[in-house]
Amino acid sequence: MLEFMQQLVNGLSLGAIYALIALGYTMVYGIIMLINFAHGDIMMVGAYVGFFSISILGSNIVVAMIFAMVSCALLGVVIEKVAYKPLRNSTRIAALITAIGVSLFLEYITLYFLTAQQRVYPDSAFPLHKYEVLGLVISNKDIFIIVSAVILMIILQYIIKRTKTGKAMRAVSLDREAAMLMGISVDRIVSVTFAIGSALAAAAGVMIGLYYNAINPLMGIIPGLKAFVAAVLGGIGLIPGAMVGGFLMGVLETLVSGYGSSMYRDAVAFGVLILILLIKPTGLFGKNTGEKV
Amino acid sequence: MSKKGFSKKVALLVLAVFMLAIVAGCGGDKASDKASDGDNKVGDTIKVGINCELSGAVASYGDNARNGALIAIEEINKAGGVLGKQLEPLVRDNQSKTDEAMNVSAALVDEGMVAQIGPLTSGAVAGSTPVMMENQIPLIAPAATANNVTVDEKADKVRDYIFRMCYRDSDQGQRMADFAIDTLKVKNAAIFGSTSDDYAKGLAKYFQEEFESKGGTIVAVEGFMNGDKEFRGPLTKIRGKNPEFIYVPGYYTEVSVLIKQARDLGLSVPIGGGDGWDSPDMVKVAGAEALNNTYFTNHYSVEDPDPAIQSFVEAYQAKHKKAPDSFAALGYDSVKLLADAITRADSADPVKIKEALEKTQDFTGITGKMSIDEQHNPVKNIVVIEYKDGKLVSR
Numbered sequence: 001m002l003e004f005m006q007q008l009v010n011g012l013s014l015g016a017i018y019a020l021i022a023l024g025y026t027m028v029y030g031i032i033m034l035i036n037f038a039h040g041d042i043m044m045v046g047a048y049v050g051f052f053s054i055s056i057l058g059s060n061i062v063v064a065m066i067f068a069m070v071s072c073a074l075l076g077v078v079i080e081k082v083a084y085k086p087l088r089n090s091t092r093i094a095a096l097i098t099a100i101g102v103s104l105f106l107e108y109i110t111l112y113f114l115t116a117q118q119r120v121y122p123d124s125a126f127p128l129h130k131y132e133v134l135g136l137v138i139s140n141k142d143i144f145i146i147v148s149a150v151i152l153m154i155i156l157q158y159i160i161k162r163t164k165t166g167k168a169m170r171a172v173s174l175d176r177e178a179a180m181l182m183g184i185s186v187d188r189i190v191s192v193t194f195a196i197g198s199a200l201a202a203a204a205g206v207m208i209g210l211y212y213n214a215i216n217p218l219m220g221i222i223p224g225l226k227a228f229v230a231a232v233l234g235g236i237g238l239i240p241g242a243m244v245g246g247f248l249m250g251v252l253e254t255l256v257s258g259y260g261s262s263m264y265r266d267a268v269a270f271g272v273l274i275l276i277l278l279i280k281p282t283g284l285f286g287k288n289t290g291e292k293v
Numbered sequence: 294m295s296k297k298g299f300s301k302k303v304a305l306l307v308l309a310v311f312m313l314a315i316v317a318g319c320g321g322d323k324a325s326d327k328a329s330d331g332d333n334k335v336g337d338t339i340k341v342g343i344n345c346e347l348s349g350a351v352a353s354y355g356d357n358a359r360n361g362a363l364i365a366i367e368e369i370n371k372a373g374g375v376l377g378k379q380l381e382p383l384v385r386d387n388q389s390k391t392d393e394a395m396n397v398s399a400a401l402v403d404e405g406m407v408a409q410i411g412p413l414t415s416g417a418v419a420g421s422t423p424v425m426m427e428n429q430i431p432l433i434a435p436a437a438t439a440n441n442v443t444v445d446e447k448a449d450k451v452r453d454y455i456f457r458m459c460y461r462d463s464d465q466g467q468r469m470a471d472f473a474i475d476t477l478k479v480k481n482a483a484i485f486g487s488t489s490d491d492y493a494k495g496l497a498k499y500f501q502e503e504f505e506s507k508g509g510t511i512v513a514v515e516g517f518m519n520g521d522k523e524f525r526g527p528l529t530k531i532r533g534k535n536p537e538f539i540y541v542p543g544y545y546t547e548v549s550v551l552i553k554q555a556r557d558l559g560l561s562v563p564i565g566g567g568d569g570w571d572s573p574d575m576v577k578v579a580g581a582e583a584l585n586n587t588y589f590t591n592h593y594s595v596e597d598p599d600p601a602i603q604s605f606v607e608a609y610q611a612k613h614k615k616a617p618d619s620f621a622a623l624g625y626d627s628v629k630l631l632a633d634a635i636t637r638a639d640s641a642d643p644v645k646i647k648e649a650l651e652k653t654q655d656f657t658g659i660t661g662k663m664s665i666d667e668q669h670n671p672v673k674n675i676v677v678i679e680y681k682d683g684k685l686v687s688r
Binding site: 120123137208213218257 | 349350352488517518523526527529530532533549550553558559574577578579
C-alpha cells in the first residue's frame with residue numbers, strides 16, 4: 001500500500017508536467033485543427049530560457065518561470081505568424097508537415113548555438129527539502145510542480161470561461177466563420193491561443209529542468225509525444241480532457257514501470273494511443289460529432 | 294506511386310544526405326584541404342585519423358579523448374616525431390552517430406590516414422569497423438568496451454584491424470561484482486541499467502553472472518532507455534525489494550538523474566556502475582551528497598602519484614583548465630601505443646602497424662601496463678573509484 005501511494009505521488013508530479021504540455025496541444029487543436037508538433041520544442045526553449053535567467057541573471061525560480069513563459073508566448077506567436085498563418089487555408093497535411101519542420105528547426109537551431117552538451121539547473125535555484133509522511137517521501141519539488149500546475153490550470157479555466165477573450169476563443173473553436181461574422185478577430189484569437197499554449201509549455205519546461213536538473217536540446221521530443229497521447233486520450237480539443245489525460249498518463253506510466261516492467265513503459269503509453277484511436281477516437285471526454293478525425 | 298516519382302524522391306534524399314555530409318564536413322579542420330594527395334607513404338607527415346564524438350549525445354567523451362590524443366601527438370612531435378616524421382592529426386566529428394562514424398572513416402581513408410583513433414562508444418566503432426577492415430587500416434578504440442568490438446562473436450573470428458585501449462565489459466562487470474561481494478560484503482543486489490545499448494546490457498549481464506556465481510542473489514532487474522529522466526517508478530519497486538547494492542550500468546546523462554532520484558526516495562544503499570559514469574556532470578546533476586557511497590570501475594585515477602600520470606595531468610590541466618578524465622587518458626595512451634607500434638614496425642604502412650600492434654608486450658601507458666592479447670584486448674588492471682563528497686577517490 002505504501003509503495004502504491006509512493007508510486008501515485010511519483011505519477012502525479014510526472015502527470016502534472018504532461019498535463020501542462022497537453023493543454024497547449026489541445027488548445028491549438030481546438031482553435032485551428034492543427035497538431036502543433038513543435039509544441040514539445042517550445043517547452044525545451046522555455047527550459048533553456050529559465051536556465052539562463054537563473055544562471056546568468058540570477059533570478060529566483062518564480063521570476064525565471066514567468067520570464068520563460070513570456071518569452072515562449074512571444075515565440076509561439078511568431079511561429080504562428082511566420083509558419084502557420086500563411087497555410088491557414090491550405091490542406092491540413094501541409095500545416096502538419098510544417099509543424100514537424102518547425103519542430104526540427106527549433107531542435108537543431110538550439111543544437112547549433114548551445115551544443116548538445118546538457119546544461120545543469122543550478123541546485124541553489126530551488127534547494128531540495130524532503131518530507132517523510134508515514135514513510136511516504138514527498139519533496140518540495142513535487143509539491144511545487146503539482147501546485148503550480150494546478151494554479152496555472154485554474155487561471156486557464158478562468159480565462160476561457162469568464163473573460164471576453166475566452167468567450168471569443170470558444171466561439172472560434174466552435175465555428176470560425178460564424179465567429180468572424182460576429183466581429184471576432186480570428187487572427188488575434190489564434191495568436192492569443194498560441195501565446196497561452198506556449199507559455200504553459202514553457203512552465204512545463206522550467207519544471208522539467210527543476211525536477212530532473214539536466215536539460216538538452218532534444219529533451220522536448222519524448223515528453224511532447226507523451227503529452228500528445230495524453231491530449232488524445234482526454235479528447236483532443238477539449239481542455240478538461242487534456243488535464244485528466246495528462247495526469248492519467250503520468251500515473252499509468254509510473255504504475256506500469258512500478259508493477260509491470262520498466263521496459264514496457266513507453267510501449268504502454270503508445271499502446272494507449274492506438275487503443276483510444278481504435279475504440280473511442282474522440283477521447284474519454286469527447287462527444288461524437290461525426291466530423292472529427 | 295509511379296516508378297519515376299519514386300526514383301526522383303530517392304534522388305532528392307541522396308542529395309539531402311550529401312548536403313548534410315558537406316555541412317558536417319565544414320566543422321572539421323583545415324587539414325581537409327590536403328585531401329587530394331591521398332597517399333600515405335610518400336608524404337612527409339604520418340597522418341593519424343581522429344574520429345571522435347565532438348557533438349551529439351556523448352560529446353564530452355569525444356572532446357576529452359581528442360584533447361588527450363592531441364597532447365600525446367604534441368609531445369611526440371616535440372621529441373622529434375616517429376621515424377623522423379611528424380604526426381599529423383586529422384580531427385573529425387562523428388556527431389555521436391553510428392552512420393556518421395562510418396562516413397568519417399571513409400573520408401579519413403581518402404585523406405590518407407595510416408591508423409584511426411576513435412570513435413569512443415562501442416556502437417560508433419562498430420559503424421566504423423567495416424570501412425577499416427575493407428581498407429586494411431588499423432583502428433584503436435580508446436574506450437569501446439563491448440566484447441564484440443574486436444571479435445566477431447557469430448563467426449568466432451578476431452576483427453584483424455580493430456584494437457582497443459580499454460578493458461572489456463565482461464572484465465568491468467565482473468570486477469564490480471567482485472568488489473561488491475569481497476569489499477562491500479553485500480549478499481544481494483538489484484540491477485537497474487540502460488537497455489538501449491550493448492555496453493550497458495553487457496555490463497549488467499557479466500555483473501549478474503559473476504555475482505551469482507559467487508553466491509550472491511539478484512533480487513530485481515529493471516531497465517531504462519537512454520534519454521529517460523523519470524526513474525522513480527522502478528526505483529520505488531526496487532526499494533520494496535530491499536537490496537543491499539544497486540548496479541546501474543549506463544551513461545552519466547541518465548545515471549546522474551537516476552542516482553539523485555534514488556537518494557530522494559530514501560534508497561541509501563551503495564550504488565555501482567561502469568566507466569560510462571565518468572563525467573564532471575555527475576556531480577553537477579546528482580550533487581555531491583547523493584553520490585556518496587557510489588562506486589564505479591574506471592581506467593585510471595587522476596590521484597595516482599605515478600610521475601608519468603602526474604605530468605600528463607599537469608599538461609592537460611594547463612591547456613584545458615580541467616582535470617583529464619579517463620577518455621582523455623585513453624586517447625593519450627592510444628596515440629602513444631600507435632607511435633610505439635610504428636616505431637617497432639619501422640614503417641608507417643598500415644598493415645605493418647597492425648602486425649606490430651598485435652605483438653605489443655608490456656607497453657606502459659598512463660592507464661596501466663598492458664599487453665595486447667590474441668583477441669586484441671589489452672590485459673591490464675581495473676580501478677574502482679568512489680565518490681566522496683564530490684571528489685574521486687580510488688579504492
